[in-house]
Amino acid sequence: MDGKNRKDIYPGLEVEIILKKDQRSGKLTRGIVANLLTSAAFHSRGIKVRLEDGQVGRVANVIDMQ
Template identity: 85%
Template sequence: MNGQNRADIYPGLEVDIILKKDQRSGKLTRGIVKDLLTSASFHSRGIKVRLEDGQVGRVAEIIEDDF
């Protein structure tokens, strides 16, 4: 699932984000969402979030829980 819709993203969710410094390479960083920083309901490049470890980036992928 992509991270373009704000409604799909919430604190505690595991996601892969692209950090600003990694935009050219497309390197993903995995972490847990702490805060949502984009106020719009949709963003074409991904909703901007802050991870629990303090890193900020745009959500590239939502990690699906396998229950």
């Protein structure tokens, strides 16, 4: 599942994000969502989140659907 719909993303979810510095390369970073930073219900490039380790990026893939 992609991370474009806010309703699909919630704290505690394991995701892969693209960090701002990795946008050109497309390198993915895996982590657990701490909080959502995008307030819109949908974002074409992915919902922006902060991971538990403090990194911020847009959700590319949802790994763990609970």
